[in-house]
């Protein structure tokens with residue numbers, strides 16, 4: 717008998733929403749409990765504040781360009797330590813402690829993600845201008861077999877956003893971008909981005925201006941008008957990629973409010989939904 721494939725929910729857990737261990741545990745409990753409701757759960761995480769901390773301690777400076785951290789080879793060493801050692805280690809520990817089986821991975825494991833150096837361009841004074849972001853990568857290709865094996869065997873993949881290119885050079889990839897590619901490759905029924913705000917706002921400082929639904933075609937003009945900026949730039953790009961590559965839906969919700977996760981499969985969708 718052919719086993720029916722379970723739908724995948726892929727969560728992108730942003731570092732800004734990981735304020736303390738108690739909250740992290742509640743959020744992870746809400747995510748992982750979806751496995752009892754017939755879903756396969758994948759967690760992709762970032763860890764911006766943890767990277768900032770470690771870089772500060774060792775005195776390595778870094779700057780963000782359009783939501784991507786310019787990364788020198790020296791900084792990359794510390795980015796990897798923070799993401800794989802600190803954040804991934806702690807999330808795997810918490811998932812295991814609350815009674816599920818987590819497997820911590822980065823894009824390098826099993827060559828799940830193959831990266832390429834990011835060629836960053838944007839309009840400056842009416843001209844396309846290139847920016848060298850150093851060891852910042854883009855996902856070129858995803859091999860979904862490893863997370864699929866794990867999901868089919870009852871494990872929860874907890875994945876972070878470091879990957880190598882075909883020659884073995886390592887790259888720091890924005891976690892939203894990484895997650896969007898993986899959600900597409902896994903044909904996730906839902907791609908859910910957990911951050912520290914309720915979703916995309918028309919005015920980033922006014923919670924009452926939350927946009928509940930947005931078409932991907934509306935993204936470029938919202939970028940041009942400066943509505944989508946900073947950390948929201950890669951988030952929206954990642955939603956576009958996830959939907960184009962095979963995810964069923966994409967949504968941004970508040971990861972500091974765990975109950976919003978339960979609402980996902982309920983009747984009252986929260987956050988900002990991005991539609992094709």
Ligand SMILES: Nc1ncnc2c1ncn2[C@@H]1O[C@H](COP(=O)(O)OP(=O)(O)O)[C@@H](O)[C@H]1O
Pocket residue numbers: 729730731732733762763764910911912913915916917918919920943944945946947948
């Ligand atoms: N239009 C907008 N609506 C809401 N937040 C916005 C908007 N534009 C930029 N942001 C910023 O994006 C941030 C979330 O992105 P980021 O800091 O990268 O978080 P994460 O760690 O979850 O990836 C918000 O805290 C907010 O400051």
Ligand SMILES: CC(=O)N[C@@H](CCC(=O)OP(=O)(O)O)C(=O)O
Pocket residue numbers: 729730731732761762763764765767783784785786795852853877888889890891892
């Ligand atoms: C290239 C790039 O920007 N990489 C990110 C990776 C971590 C991340 O994206 O973390 P959040 O999800 O918490 O933002 C960085 O260095 O901060």
